Amino acid sequence: MYQYDSIDKQLLSERVAQFRDQTQRYLAGELSDSEFLPLRLQNGLYIQRLAPMLRVAVPYGLYDSAQMRQLAYIARHYDKGYTHVSTRQNFQFNWPRLEDVPDILADLADVDMHAIQTSGNCIRNITTDQYAGVAADEVEDPRPWCELLRQWSTFHPEFALLPRKFKIAMCATVDDRAAFQFHDIGVELTHDDKGQTQFKVYVGGGLGRTPVIAQLIHSELPWQHLLTYLEAILRVYNMHGRRDNKYKARIKILVKAMGVDAFREKVEQEWAHIRGGSNTLSSAAVEKVKNHFQPIDYPQHDDSSMNRELASQRLESPEFARWLDKNTLAHKQAGYAIVNLALKPTGIAPGDITDVQMDAIADLADQYSNGQLRNTHHQNIVLADVCKTDLWSLWRAIDALGLATPNLGYLSDPICCPGGDYCALANAKSIPVAEAIQRKFDDMDYLYDLGPIDLNISGCMNACGHHHVGHIGILGVDKKGREFYQISLGGNMGRAAAIGKILGPSFSQEEIPDVIENILDTYIEVRQPEEMFVDTYQRVGLGPFKERVYVKAD
């Protein structure tokens, strides 16, 4: 992974000093609330319902065991002993004191971490596939490009005060695991016919109040021009994006208003001035970053003998077999596996993890996976380089930690925002809804029979739980001061990007598990053999689901 040099470290320490000074001036009354607001947001600090929330950046989701231990220390020392994995691969602390934040940032800087641009109207953390570098369906490791984008976007002087937040994701695989079509800019890495890296650039995607699938704006951008082309897009947006209404300020609204062709033309005009300019990438610069992401030196293993051993372990423990089938994935290197640590056991807020678990995970990463970890868009944690001979002992260890629930990708593995329990923006709670569904559908065999279902839950229109793109989406709404929930079906955050359709009138919190049951019963009735939930929906549409749910509800 990328290793900080003295320049990166110096930049971070200067940032800590800057924010310490800003916080002191704020506490001394020299900065007003509105002046301090963007400063603290660009350090990931929100003022929430009960306490501030601090979002720590994990560039493209990748971090190491030493960083994990420091995060555990922060959770213990400054917070209530836990943290939360967000859908954009970051960590969130829910209970820091404002006065402590400069010290927390200093502690983070000690392990080359920070909270820069994790919030605010600026370029946010660059996200990508959590299996980058080890996925079999990958064109090329996207992380060096993400790192180049990280450096370019960090403290970019022109784009610190955009009309609204700006999210960039990169995809380099056949299966999209980064939801890149739902980002302000989605970059898809491809190769031209000579094997040279190039990019497809999509613009104007996003969720929130107005969910939009991004549109293609450049189909074969040579790699040298990645930064200048994105700079041209950002400049057009910075100059022309709406600033009079925060709900119409995202780039998706501008692209829609102008039309993608007119927008592209405007970008081309800007780009003509800076194309080939000083932010053009050289092969030396790219190589230098790529050197940080060389594949590890995998020892040669006899894959077939390891598979025989796994087969006998499977017989020994059906639980192990189930976990192996559900929570591990094929690695591009023979003899290795990708392991997901499941952060969605019933009764725990989805994506939450304790300091004790974090320390233990750090040890396991050192022992079994090259000391590295990844946060996923699905709010789980990945050990990406586990030798197959270690799977049994790793499983025993994580099972003891409560991180081996074999539910990856099933109904009981929802994406879920912190909701009304924590968030000041939320209209409704989301965590209890997730838990009620997990409790009702706790029979794993039933869940496996249903097959993969993305259940996404947001506590408000801001859509942090990505409800629009869940196969089943749940949105908390406020109805005359009472919490209600709207259901949508048919969203898709993968390649076949789709926005879910609203089923009908909303329900009370108590009704939701039964409504979900009616939806699932309908699916079981009308599905064809081997047909996934989302495919059945595609075939039959909302009708049968609607009929069942609203008849039963009467």
Next chain:
Amino acid sequence: MSKLIKGCEIIDSNWTLIEQGSELPLQAIAAGDLVILPAHLWLTNQDILRDKANVGLWLDSHEEPATAFASATVNSSNQDEGEQASGPDSALLDCNTLPLIAINFPVFSDGRGYSYARQLREYYGYTGELRAIGDVLQDQLFFYQRCGFNSFAIRSDRNVDEALNGLNDFSITYQSAIDVKRPESRSS
């Protein structure tokens, strides 16, 4: 007389900012007073103002450089704003005849002026004084400077000596901008 940061120093501000909607201050101009006119006022009177070393102009946050400078050179004033973006390069001489250009930040969180500054420096080749005016505060100075501003009219209720610190928040940068073209050992 108010104070101003110019370059890295605090100096007295000698320029008078003329507000939007004002009459052309003919007497002051004739007397050699230093004035900064709203772009529109300057443009409508450009025949008598051209080459006057004591008259600068300021752009408001919704007035991108193309609208002002294209019309200064294209001269056929019948075009609407959208069509005037035709040839920013042809305006190069015009903006460099100005002794001062200012860009207004009605609120510091309106970041359009950063892009305007870069365009003035990069596309229009403007080399003169580029001043940030309006809600100009310490915590944005570092970015202003990187985008090509070289003078800063700090909001009058703030301590300009303290604000000066904002120019030195960071000693290194990741990406090239107006101030640093190729950051050492960085990506580009």
